[in-house]
Amino acid sequence: MEQKDDIFYIEKVKNGQTNHFSYIVEKYQDIVFSIALKVLRNREDAEEMAQESFIKAYKSLHTFKGTAKFSTWLYRITYNNCISEIRKKKQYFVSTDNIEVKDDSEEFNLDGIPAENRAKYVKAALDKLPEDEYTLVLLYYFENQSIEEISKISKLSASNTKVKLHRARKKLYTILNEMLKEELYTIL
Amino acid sequence: MNELEDIKLSALLHEMKLESPKANFSVRVMNQIFEEDNVMEKIKSSRILGNGFWIILVLFIALFVVIIAVSNTGLLPESDLGNVLPGLNTSKVSLGYQSFFEKLGSAPLSIAGILLASSILLFIERFINANSKVFAI
Numbered sequence: 001m002e003q004k005d006d007i008f009y010i011e012k013v014k015n016g017q018t019n020h021f022s023y024i025v026e027k028y029q030d031i032v033f034s035i036a037l038k039v040l041r042n043r044e045d046a047e048e049m050a051q052e053s054f055i056k057a058y059k060s061l062h063t064f065k066g067t068a069k070f071s072t073w074l075y076r077i078t079y080n081n082c083i084s085e086i087r088k089k090k091q092y093f094v095s096t097d098n099i100e101v102k103d104d105s106e107e108f109n110l111d112g113i114p115a116e117n118r119a120k121y122v123k124a125a126l127d128k129l130p131e132d133e134y135t136l137v138l139l140y141y142f143e144n145q146s147i148e149e150i151s152k153i154s155k156l157s158a159s160n161t162k163v164k165l166h167r168a169r170k171k172l173y174t175i176l177n178e179m180l181k182e183e184l185y186t187i188l
Numbered sequence: 189m190n191e192l193e194d195i196k197l198s199a200l201l202h203e204m205k206l207e208s209p210k211a212n213f214s215v216r217v218m219n220q221i222f223e224e225d226n227v228m229e230k231i232k233s234s235r236i237l238g239n240g241f242w243i244i245l246v247l248f249i250a251l252f253v254v255i256i257a258v259s260n261t262g263l264l265p266e267s268d269l270g271n272v273l274p275g276l277n278t279s280k281v282s283l284g285y286q287s288f289f290e291k292l293g294s295a296p297l298s299i300a301g302i303l304l305a306s307s308i309l310l311f312i313e314r315f316i317n318a319n320s321k322v323f324a325i
Contacts, residue, residue, distance in 0.1 A: 018218075018225060025214040030206040037207050047209045054217045055224070119203045126201075141201040169197070 006070040013061060025054050028071065031143060032078045039082040039131045049085055053078040072149040075139065079153050113180065125175040133168035140165055241313045248305055252298070 006027075012020040032053055037046035057077050064073055113121050126134060132154070139145040139153065151161040 018221060021221060022214055022218050025217045029213055029217075030208050033209040033213075034206045047213065050209060051213070051217050051220065055220055058221050059224075118200055122197070122200045123204050126204075137201075141198045142204070142206075144198075169194075172197075 007066055010061060010064065010066075010070060013058070021054075021058055024057075024070075024074075028074055029054075031138070032074065034138065035075070035078050035135055036082050038127075038134045039086060045085070049081055050078070053081050056081065068152065069145075069149060071143065072145060072152055075143075075145075076153045079135065113176065121176060121179060122172075125172050125179060128175050129168060129171060133164065133171065136161065136165050137168050137172060240316070241309055244309050244313070245306055248309070249302065252302065256298075 006024065009020045009023045013024075029050065033046055033050045036049040036053070037043060040046045040049060053074070057074050060077075064070065126137060129137065136150060136154065139150050140147075145153070147158050147161050147165070150156075150165070151158045154161060156164065
């Protein structure tokens with residue numbers, strides 16, 4: 001349904017009704033901004049990059065054939081834009097090795113986190129993930145993108161995407177474990 | 189990895205509120221799009237070279253051709269042509285060749301002249317267009 005909605009508005013834009021592009025902007029602005037913010041770590045830069053990504057998408061809308069999901073196509077533009085920007089600024093991804101992935105994270109149970117704080121904890125843990133893994137988790141769990149779609153966005157192979165996603169998930173659970181332990185210590 | 193935990197994680201992430209840009213973000217994006225559309229429309233509708241330029245250029249080339257035709261140095265006099273055709277006069281043929289290659293040699297200079305003149309004409313035309321109000325008075 002969502003994809004159908006997107007196609008409907010995209011066709012309108014392609015036929016010269018530019019104002020319909022605002023639907024696309026409204027719908028995807030938060031996720032595009034979140035990815036940009038995570039990568040660039042600055043709200044001003046992230047907003048500029050998000051704006052640039054939408055304009056780039058608008059300008060190349062004629063190249064969008066509708067074979068893939070529009071969101072996949074848009075996220076690829078955003079992701080590539082952000083990567084180019086940090087390369088220009090000579091910034092690099094935070095090393096993923098500074099968070100030690102523990103084997104017991106496999107057995108982590110989300111029910112162990114108090115229900116009222118669960119979303120807050122997950123968000124805080126997600127924020128601690130490196131940019132590339134944050135994007136993978138966000139696209140897979142939040143945007144329900146498939147492994148194939150994510151591999152198109154991140155330009156990784158499908159198997160590599162799977163491995164990285166698995167690792168990111170484990171890392172997320174490790175961070176949650178640590179957070180819970182810290183919480184426990186402060187209570188005691 | 190536990191599939192159930194995976195589903196729970198997905199549900200939790202869906203509850204999560206993503207970061208949002210400033211309130212007028214979509215308005216700013218749309219304004220920039222409309223602005224860029226307008227610029228593109230202007231570029232598409234404005235012709236690079238106006239009619240005036242082409243008329244002046246054609247006149248200039250015509251004048252150039254006339255000058256070349258009138259100053260036909262090196263060409264054989266008409267009275268000698270009859271002598272050339274029936275029998276082969278080698279000295280006249282070689283003279284013809286010489287004249288042809290002399291003309292060919294001056295071709296790059298002529299082309300350069302045309303290009304230079306075109307550039308000047310283009311500049312004049314642009315200047316006139318930009319100051320059309322001044323010239324209209």
